[in-house]
Amino acid sequence: DAGVIQSPRHEVTEMGQEVTLRCKPISGHNSLFWYRQTMMRGLELLIYFNNNVPIDDSGMPEDRFSAKMPNASFSTLKIQPSEPRDSAVYFCASSLALAKQPQHFGDGTRLSIL
Amino acid sequence: AQSVAQPEDQVNVAEGNPLTVKCTYSVSGNPYLFWYVQYPNRGLQFLLKYITGDNLVKGSYGFEAEFNKSQTSFHLKKPSALVSDSALYFCAVRDRADSNYQLIWGAGTKLIIKP
Numbered sequence: 001d002a003g004v005i006q007s008p009r010h011e012v013t014e015m016g017q018e019v020t021l022r023c024k025p026i027s028g029h030n031s032l033f034w035y036r037q038t039m040m041r042g043l044e045l046l047i048y049f050n051n052n053v054p055i056d057d058s059g060m061p062e063d064r065f066s067a068k069m070p071n072a073s074f075s076t077l078k079i080q081p082s083e084p085r086d087s088a089v090y091f092c093a094s095s096l097a098l099a100k101q102p103q104h105f106g107d108g109t110r111l112s113i114l
Numbered sequence: 115a116q117s118v119a120q121p122e123d124q125v126n127v128a129e130g131n132p133l134t135v136k137c138t139y140s141v142s143g144n145p146y147l148f149w150y151v152q153y154p155n156r157g158l159q160f161l162l163k164y165i166t167g168d169n170l171v172k173g174s175y176g177f178e179a180e181f182n183k184s185q186t187s188f189h190l191k192k193p194s195a196l197v198s199d200s201a202l203y204f205c206a207v208r209d210r211a212d213s214n215y216q217l218i219w220g221a222g223t224k225l226i227i228k229p
Contacts, residue, residue: 004157031215033216042219042221042222043158043204043219043222045216048214048215048216050214050215055214056214056216091157091158093157093158095215097215098215099146099208099210099212099215100146100163100165101215102148102150102160102163103158103160103217104160105150105157105158105159106157107155107156107157108156108157110155
């Protein structure tokens with residue numbers, strides 16, 4: 001079975017540009033999570049969706065970040081405008097909406113803002 | 115408040131020796147506990163979980179973890195380490211009483227297995 005698929009794997013862009021990260025969750029999973037990982041701050045939850053509805057976006061750093069989940073098989077995380085401090089690895093994870101089920105992670109998008 | 119502590123930033127073990135990666139947690143109710151492994155340039159991979167029942171849980175790649183309620187710990191163990199076990203390990207917890215599905219994550223422990 002296909003796991004969580006993220007694209008692109010790597011993104012390098014200049015500050016001020018719009019960045020869109022994409023995620024396809026595992027089929028049948030109804031919870032989706034966006035994380036950011038940096039050396040300084042570790043793994044941070046940005047936002048999570050349940051049945052395509054955003055449940056908790058308290059981890060989104062600021063208004064420059066937005067996330068959508070238009071259907072059960074696709075989600076985007078957008079940064080506009082991007083800044084160098086946004087450089088990080090961004091992960092998407094999905095799970096069944098049951099408390100005892102693990103989250104399954106994609107391989108991430110390594111984002112570099114110059 | 116819920117929290118997870120991984121007290122060691124790094125653990126060094128010789129190949130063939132047993133390894134332990136420590137995790138302690140704090141939740142208001144009963145926990146669901148998870149261990150994940152992250153290899154370089156990869157996402158986190160689920161290793162094992164404690165839900166209920168036997169305190170010793172077996173998982174992927176020969177790993178196991180022991181749930182200790184009195185010590186609020188969930189240490190990851192392996193009887194004989196392999197060089198290929200070198201990676202970053204994360205412990206995570208969820209309170210069973212929570213209505214959301216978020217995990218509370220530890221900071222991670224870097225495991226280095228020396229030949």
